[in-house]
Amino acid sequence: EDQVTQSPEALRLQEGESSSLNCSYTVSGLRGLFWYRQDPGKGPEFLFTLYSAGEEKEKERLKATLTKKESFLHITAPKPEDSATYLCAVQAAPGGGADGLTFGKGTHLIIQP
Amino acid sequence: NAGVMQNPRHLVRRRGQEARLRCSPMKGHSHVYWYRQLPEEGLKFMVYLQKENIIDESGMPKERFSAEFPKEGPSILRIQQVVRGDSAAYFCASSPRGMYEQYFGPGTRLTVT
Numbered sequence: 001e002d003q004v005t006q007s008p009e010a011l012r013l014q015e016g017e018s019s020s021l022n023c024s025y026t027v028s029g030l031r032g033l034f035w036y037r038q039d040p041g042k043g044p045e046f047l048f049t050l051y052s053a054g055e056e057k058e059k060e061r062l063k064a065t066l067t068k069k070e071s072f073l074h075i076t077a078p079k080p081e082d083s084a085t086y087l088c089a090v091q092a093a094p095g096g097g098a099d100g101l102t103f104g105k106g107t108h109l110i111i112q113p
Numbered sequence: 114n115a116g117v118m119q120n121p122r123h124l125v126r127r128r129g130q131e132a133r134l135r136c137s138p139m140k141g142h143s144h145v146y147w148y149r150q151l152p153e154e155g156l157k158f159m160v161y162l163q164k165e166n167i168i169d170e171s172g173m174p175k176e177r178f179s180a181e182f183p184k185e186g187p188s189i190l191r192i193q194q195v196v197r198g199d200s201a202a203y204f205c206a207s208s209p210r211g212m213y214e215q216y217f218g219p220g221t222r223l224t225v226t
Contacts, residue, residue, distance in 0.1 A: 004155075034214060043117075043204050043217035044156070087156070099169040100146050100158025101215065 002027045006088050006104035013078060013111050021073040021107045023088030031094070033071050034101060035064050036087040044087055078111045085109070115140065117207050117218035118187075125224045132192040132199070134221045138207030145188045146215055147180060150202040162188060195225045 005024045013019055025033065032051050036044035048057045050066040057064050061082065063074040073086055085108045089101040118137040126132050138145050147159040161169040162182040173180070177195075182188040192199055202222050206215035 032214075036217075043219045046214055046216055049214050089156075099161045100148070100172060101156075102158065103148075103156040105155040 002090055002092055002102040004088055004090055004102055004104035006086075006107050008107060009105070010108040011110070013075075013109070015079060015111055015113050016077050018074070018076045018078070020075070021086055021088075021109070023071040023073070023104055024069060025071070025088070025090045026069075027090045027092050027102070029093035031091045033066055034089045034091070035062075035071070035073055036089065038085045038087055038106070047086075075109070078109075080111045080113050083109055083111045117142075117205055117216055119203075119205050119218040119221050121221060122219060123222050123224070125226060126195050127226055128196060129194050132195050132223055134190040134192075134203050134205075134223070135187040136190070136205030136207075136218060137187045138205075139216055142207035142209050142216075144208045144210060144213075145182050146206045146208075147188075147190050148204045148206065148217075150204060150220075152201070156204065159190075192223075195223075197225050199223060200225045 003026045007022045032049050034049050035047040037047055038044045048064040053068045055066050061076050065072045085106040087103055087106045089103040091101050117139055120135050145162045148156045150156045158172040160173050160180045165184050177193045179191045202220045204217050204220045206217045208215045
């Protein structure tokens with residue numbers, strides 16, 4: 001069974017204080033690993049897709065990296081508007097697990113001004 | 114380009130009633146996924162549909178739940194004889210093809226009284 005574990009569950013940072021969120025996964029053949037951002041009362045907002053170990057993607061203050069067992073979401077010099085829950089999800093290759101995404105429970109990030 | 118649309122945004126049903134949740138995918142997207150988010154839990158995959166076909170329903174409860182995506186009109190998730198445990202946020206996502214990033218709607222929050 002595909003599994004995704006995110007840590008920490010919650011993280012409080014000062015504005016400008018960089019940090020990393022962790023996503024550990026087990027999947028029967030990885031098709032892709034996805035990062036989403038979710039604000040309270042809203043649907044997840046797509047951020048990145050990573051397909052193979054060693055791949056990196058960046059968007060503004062966020063950078064996502066992937067190894068064979070985990071992914072990191074690095075947040076550089078965060079601002080209060082980066083406060084949200086960050087979700088990690090995996091999708092199994094065809095013939096592997098379910099066709100839908102398997103999500104972790106998320107990291108609730110708070111950036112204090 | 115409008116995003117994924119879901120309605121209603123909030124739905125209140127008494128125990129034993131039926132709930133119908135609607136999802137219109139993004140323009141040009143023919144693949145629809147439904148997820149459920151219970152309080153304090155992560156998003157859970159329920160079902161994956163293409164027009165007139167259920168591709169993967171491995172996450173759907175065996176009883177009372179059904180989904181369809183007709184040739185014309187929105188995808189519908191139907192819950193018969195709702196119980197209090199069905200109270201949750203239900204999200205729909207769409208993608209332009211299978212095995213691709215999914216874009217989420219704002220969700221329908223179902224409350225069973």
